[in-house]
Amino acid sequence: MGMHEFQIIQSYFTSPPLRADLGVGDDCALFRVTQGHQCAVTSDMLVAGRHFFWDVDARTLGHKALAVNLSDLAAMGAEPLGFTLSLALPAVSEAWLADFSGGLLNLAREFNCDLIGGDTTKSVASLEHNGLVINITAFGQVPAGAAIRRDGARVGDDVWVSGTLGDAACALALLLRERSGEVLSVAEALALTALRPRLECPMPRVALGAALRGVASSMLDLSDGLAGDVRHVLQASNADVEIDCDALPLSSPLKNLNLEQECPLWHAWRDALTGGDDYELCFTAPVTQRDVLAALSIHVGVPLTRVGRVVEREGEAPNVLWRSENSPEGLVHMSEWRGYNHFS
Ligand SMILES: Nc1ncnc2c1ncn2[C@@H]1O[C@H](COP(=O)(O)OP(=O)(O)O)[C@@H](O)[C@H]1O
Ligand SMILES: Cc1ncc(C[n+]2csc(CCOP(=O)(O)OP(=O)(O)O)c2C)c(N)n1
Numbered sequence: 338m339g340m341h342e343f344q345i346i347q348s349y350f351t352s353p354p355l356r357a358d359l360g361v362g363d364d365c366a367l368f369r370v371t372q373g374h375q376c377a378v379t380s381d382m383l384v385a386g387r388h389f390f391w392d393v394d395a396r397t398l399g400h401k402a403l404a405v406n407l408s409d410l411a412a413m414g415a416e417p418l419g420f421t422l423s424l425a426l427p428a429v430s431e432a433w434l435a436d437f438s439g440g441l442l443n444l445a446r447e448f449n450c451d452l453i454g455g456d457t458t459k460s461v462a463s464l465e466h467n468g469l470v471i472n473i474t475a476f477g478q479v480p481a482g483a484a485i486r487r488d489g490a491r492v493g494d495d496v497w498v499s500g501t502l503g504d505a506a507c508a509l510a511l512l513l514r515e516r517s518g519e520v521l522s523v524a525e526a527l528a529l530t531a532l533r534p535r536l537e538c539p540m541p542r543v544a545l546g547a548a549l550r551g552v553a554s555s556m557l558d559l560s561d562g563l564a565g566d567v568r569h570v571l572q573a574s575n576a577d578v579e580i581d582c583d584a585l586p587l588s589s590p591l592k593n594l595n596l597e598q599e600c601p602l603w604h605a606w607r608d609a610l611t612g613g614d615d616y617e618l619c620f621t622a623p624v625t626q627r628d629v630l631a632a633l634s635i636h637v638g639v640p641l642t643r644v645g646r647v648v649e650r651e652g653e654a655p656n657v658l659w660r661s662e663n664s665p666e667g668l669v670h671m672s673e674w675r676g677y678n679h680f681s
């Protein structure tokens with residue numbers, strides 16, 4: 338006999354809360370927000386075949402489902418408190434559930450946040466789509482008024498990004514080719530090994546996000562790719578932006594593969610700007626904060642790169658002005674570039 342709904346919840350998704358007053362098991366969970374703080378709430382869903390390959394390692398899938406939500410909390414400068422997990426499962430596999438909940442709860446422990454509830458249902462599987470859907474709603478807290486919103490960018494501010502961009506997109510492109518039966522070159526296989534964790538196991542920039550309170554004027558996390566995501570800041574802040582493509586932070590494996598394949602540099606920029614799944618932070622800050630940011634980058638151990646600046650709005654819609662000395666031919670393509678969009 339397999340496990341039924343309540344045995345699954347009891348065995349894999351119930352653990353004593355670290356900080357909530359009441360966790361899994363009642364009609365609602367109960368938790369407290371520190372006095373003088375606001376509660377930050379965010380929700381992101383992952384769908385098999387759309388956000389991940391259904392046969393991906395369950396441990397990394399559990400990790401990523403929570404990581405993408407903690408990344409949204411980080412992007413507000415919020416500290417994680419807890420989250421709910423809603424699962425539509427095509428079938429019950431105890432080995433899969435053990436791995437999935439292991440990856441999920443490991444990351445939760447790392448950020449001192451509790452799984453406080455959720456919902457477990459049976460989904461409908463089909464041949465091309467195994468029906469697995471994972472939704473997490475995460476709760477955090479931030480000192481009242483200190484959240485870093487999308488609407489605070491001011492003309493003249495610098496635009497910064499954390500870490501490197503395009504690694505996950507490069508890994509995905511290589512994985513798709515491998516899965517379609519192509520044999521990857523040695524250089525490609527090496528790049529895939531190096532970059533795959535960036536796709537499957539992203540680390541949310543929680544400490545960086547909190548450290549940027551009072552420093553950054555606006556912020557968001559990069560889930561769809563900078564070319565699309567930065568427009569949300571421009572929309573909210575009523576400005577345009579100039580991006581210096583030559584300054585984009587690219588990882589060594591991505592750069593090396595680009596060199597090895599003798600591709601024009603703008604091919605790597607396309608991954609970095611349109612590929613998505615980076616889960617790095619993009620923020621704006623006044624020029625006067627440059628020294629503070631250099632020190633803060635060392636303190637939290639995350640590289641920060643200045644990639645552009647906020648400029649006066651020219652037209653009706655937000656506009657990105659791409660700049661490059663190194664690859665002017667790339668600029669021809671960039672005006673068309675956007676981020677990942679589910680219905681475009
Ligand atoms: N179905 C929905 N109902 C209400 N709000 C939604 C829905 N889908 C998305 N949103 C909201 O729209 C905004 C943009 O969503 P999204 O682009 O997914 O943000 P993010 O990239 O941070 O996950 C967010 O405030 C989100 O909460
Ligand atoms: C199998 C597979 N196909 C495609 C992708 C790429 N991908 C899917 S959704 C997405 C963007 C992020 O997802 P979204 O639902 O838009 O997240 P949000 O912006 O709401 O955080 C990307 C880059 C992937 N990671 N795996």
Ligand SMILES: [Mg+2]
Nearest residue numbers: 380381382560
């Ligand atoms: Mg979302």
